[in-house]
Amino acid sequence: MRDLPFVAVALGGDMNCYGVARAFYExxxxxxxxxxxxxxxxxxxxxxxxxxxxxxxxxxxVLIKKLTEVQEQHPGKKKFLFGCNDEYVRHITHNRERIAxxxxxxxxxxxxxxxxxxxxxxxxxxAMCEEYGLPYPKSVxxxxxxxxxxxxxxxxxxxxxxxxxxxxxxxPFMFEGKQKGYKIESEEQLKKTIELxxxxxxxxxxxxxxxxxxxxxxxxxxxxxxxxxxxxxxxxGSQTLMHDRSPELIGNYDAMTDARDEEFCEKLKNFxxxxxMVGICHxxxxxxxxxxxxVIYEINIRQGRSxxxxxxxxxxxxxxxxxxxxxxxxxxxFIASKPFIVSLVPRNMLMEAIGREKxxxxxxxxxxxxxxxxxxxxxxxxxxxxxxxxxTMEKFRKYNLHE
Numbered sequence: 290m291r292d293l294p295f296v297a298v299a300l301g302g303d304m305n306c307y308g309v310a311r312a313f314y315e316x317x318x319x320x321x322x323x324x325x326x327x328x329x330x331x332x333x334x335x336x337x338x339x340x341x342x343x344x345x346x347x348x349x350x351v352l353i354k355k356l357t358e359v360q361e362q363h364p365g366k367k368k369f370l371f372g373c374n375d376e377y378v379r380h381i382t383h384n385r386e387r388i389a390x391x392x393x394x395x396x397x398x399x400x401x402x403x404x405x406x407x408x409x410x411x412x413x414x415x416a417m418c419e420e421y422g423l424p425y426p427k428s429v430x431x432x433x434x435x436x437x438x439x440x441x442x443x444x445x446x447x448x449x450x451x452x453x454x455x456x457x458x459x460x461p462f463m464f465e466g467k468q469k470g471y472k473i474e475s476e477e478q479l480k481k482t483i484e485l486x487x488x489x490x491x492x493x494x495x496x497x498x499x500x501x502x503x504x505x506x507x508x509x510x511x512x513x514x515x516x517x518x519x520x521x522x523x524x525x526g527s528q529t530l531m532h533d534r535s536p537e538l539i540g541n542y543d544a545m546t547d548a549r550d551e552e553f554c555e556k557l558k559n560f561x562x563x564x565x566m567v568g569i570c571h572x573x574x575x576x577x578x579x580x581x582x583x584v585i586y587e588i589n590i591r592q593g594r595s596x597x598x599x600x601x602x603x604x605x606x607x608x609x610x611x612x613x614x615x616x617x618x619x620x621x622x623f624i625a626s627k628p629f630i631v632s633l634v635p636r637n638m639l640m641e642a643i644g645r646e647k648x649x650x651x652x653x654x655x656x657x658x659x660x661x662x663x664x665x666x667x668x669x670x671x672x673x674x675x676x677x678x679x680x681t682m683e684k685f686r687k688y689n690l691h692e
Contacts, residue, residue, distance in 0.1 A: 290320055295615055296366050297321040297607065298359055298395075300346070300380065301373025302329045304660050308597035309371050310337040311662050312607040315600060322363070324355050330677060331660035334669040352380060353387050360392045369396050369610055371592065375409070375456045378591045396614050398568035400590060408564075408588050411454040411496045421560045424577075424584050426498040430454065431483065434492045438483050445499045449473045451482060454494040464489035469541075472500065501577045501584055505529045509548055509583070511557055512571035512592075512599050514606050516613045516620070519565060521558040523609060525602040525625035526550060527595075530632075530643055533684060542595045543681055544632040544639050546651060547602060547625070553583055554624050569596075569606055601629040601657045631657045634678050642685055 297313045299306045302325030310321040314337050323338040326346050332338055341358070345351045359368065370388070372378035381388070382402045388395050399405070407413045411428065418425040431441055443449070452470035453459035466485050473479045479497075486495070501507075508529040515521045526548035533541040557572060571593045573586045592599070592606065599606055602625035612618040630651045632639050635658070640648045648656075661674045 291318045293317055293319055294366055295369065295611060296363060297369045297371060298356070299323050299371040299373055300352075300377040301325055301371075302327070302332045303373060303594065304331055305373035305592065305594045305596060306371075307331050307335065307337070307660055308595070308600070309373065309592065309607075310335065311597055312600045312605050314662075314664075316605050316607040317611070322359055322368075324359070330673050331670070334667060334673065336665055336667065337662070347376065347380060349380075349384055349387070352384055353391065356388060356395070357391050360394060364394075366394060367396055367615060368394050369398060369614070372399070373591070374460070374594075375589070375591070376460055379405070379457045396610075398610060398614070400565070400567055404565060405590055408590060409455050409457060410494075411452075411587065412494065414588060417560075417564065418585060421563060423556060423560060424580065424582050426450075426501065426584050426586065428496045428498045431495050431497060433483075433487050433494070438480050441483075441497075443476070443479075443497070445497075447473065447475055448500040449479070450498045450500045451479070451495050452498075453491075454496050458493040459491060462489050462491050473497075501575055501579075503575055503578070505532050507576045507578075508532065508542075509574040509576065510542070510545070510571050510593060510595070510598070511554065511574060512569070512596070512604070513557060513561055513566075514569055514604070514609045515561050515566040516609070517567060518619065519562055519567065520619075520622070521561050521566075522613075522620040522622055523604045523606075523625070524554045524558065524623075525599050525604040526554065527598045527602070527631075530630070530647060531639065531685065533681075543634065543685070544630065544643070545595060545598050546630045546647075547628045549624060549626055550583075551624055558622070571596075595631065595659060597657065597659055598629065598631045599625075601627070601631050601655070603627040627655070628652070629655045629657065631659055633659050633681050638678060638682055642682065 299309045299321055313319055313321050320339050324341045326344050343351055372381050382405055415425045451473055471482050511526045513521050513524045527545040528548040529542050530544040530546055533543055569592045570590050572588050574583045577584045604625045628651045636656050
């Protein structure tokens with residue numbers, strides 16, 4: 290491992306964190322400092338991370354204590370600070386001033402709290418999409434703090450899709466029957482779902498949206514890096530090959546491949562530059578056959594859970610961050626064009642799941658595993674990965690709607 294004047298610090302421990310570690314290792318041959326609540330797959334046995342744990346990490350004072358320890362252990366090094374889910378990103382932005390007091394060595398490549406809140410909330414985000422001419426799903430909103438089911442007027446035919454307007458508010462609530470989002474087939478099901486969430490004490494809003502028909506391959510992610518000068522310097526697109534259909538993880542991606550649409554990327558670029566974005570973000574998007582256009586569901590102000598697809602596409606955001614914040618380079622704008630597949634399962638398993646021809650279109654050397662870098666193999670890592678491969682395929686077979 291090299292000794293460089295900077296390092297990455299990631300709050301988390303899941304595959305998002307593993308993707309951050311891979312990006313910095315592949316660009317600079319350095320370990321990422323990880324701070325998590327407890328050891329979890331796939332980072333627990335990885336050699337790419339320097340690991341620290343505290344079960345109370347979401348407490349403000351604990352976060353400051355752990356970051357102070359990191360500063361003391363790595364004095365003088367610039368530290369890029371990442372949140373590996375929405376809660377951690379919110380945790381960082383909320384404590385930005387206190388983190389700055391630890392040391393000016395910490396670099397937080399995340400927008401301010403005001404813009405973060407506007408983009409995180411579906412209502413205000415869709416208003417911004419309307420202003421800048423970006424397509425989004427028709428929606429109505431239900432406020433669990435102030436409304437009853439009888440207050441709701443439904444302008445759409447069933448099925449509809451229902452999801453929280455803010456994942457940051459929704460994620461901490463745990464209850465039986467919880468899902469990331471809910472496909473609602475009838476008025477009776479809608480009423481039961483509202484009652485379930487209200488009983489759990491959730492105080493926020495849900496968006497109830499027109500349901501857009503489509504299979505896995507109608508889903509896309511477009512990711513971007515915007516530099517400190519407010520210019521988007523890189524974009525990359527990915528198309529879903531297989532996503533997780535289990536209720537608690539629906540919408541997470543199990544396999545992705547390259548997608549390139551220069552016209553749509555230009556629209557997103559113009560939007561990000563107009564609103565003052567800085568750092569990494571990505572859009573969850575679906576192709577709507579009826580509109581003959583993409584529909585944007587949300588923007589996430591962070592690298593995604595499946596962020597390694599950016600590095601696989603040729604957009605290594607670790608390099609972009611260092612060139613921007615450390616070296617002051619003004620990187621020319623580019624859109625990734627490298628073909629790739631990034632998957633949770635081995636190549637032969639993905640062929641079994643989606644068909645040989647969809648996998649073989651990409652060269653075998655451009656087939657990457659999300660959570661098992663070839664340079665990070667060891668007995669414990671590989672053993673846990675094999676268990677995860679089996680679980681992923683079992684869930685696919687159980688929930689595959691096309692069989």
